Amino acid sequence: MIRKTQILQTAIETFTHLGIKRVSIDDICFNLSISKKTFYLHYDEKQTLINDFLEAEFRKIFEEYEKLTLRVTSPLELMIRYNQFLLEHVHSKNPALLYDLKQFYPENYAFYCRKRTKLVDRFEGILKAGIKSGHFRKELDPRSLADLRVAQLECILLPYPVLQQLPEKYHQQLFEHYIYGIAGFR
Secondary structure, three states: OHHHHHHHHHHHHHHHHHOOOOOHHHHHHHHOOOOOOHHHHHHHHHHHHHHHHHHHHHHHHHHHHHHHHHHOOOHHHHHHHHHHHHHHOOOOOOOOHHHHHHHOOHHHHHHHHEEEEHHHHHHHHHHHHHHOOOOEOOOHHHHHHHHHHHHHHHHHOOOHHHHOOOOOOHHHHHHHHHHHHEEOOO
16 A cells, blocks of 8 residues: 555655646656555645645755754854755755746745745844854844845746856855855954
């Protein structure tokens, strides 16, 4: 008997490679060699599966944050390592993911936005700790900068022609500018 986790894992792999809109329930059933009836025993609709997909993706992101906070003591190093992880994580996704959510699945996009806020909270916490420890400039607005960083990461997933034409090193340079721009050296 197929388990819900198997359906979710297949959806994660398929959504990650093809985007959300291009993947139908029939595609997922075909990939698992199951009937739609079996699918519907576990998921009542595609939107529920999409939310589970988003939950799983953000769980990875937040678990990495927790691991890093246990190993890294400097807010500057935490910011660098967490951003490196996020860049790698985002680059492994189909650029259409966020676009699909925004354009075709408004309820799921609202779910994404709630998770996004939690990611902004993580960045804001790092920035506040960095200001307190003297690693970052005191005049920074942690919330605005945290939101800006998440927006910069989202730009990688938005399929605008200009962003797709930019070389990958552009995103690294933008990140370095972000870090050096907030760092306060004594």
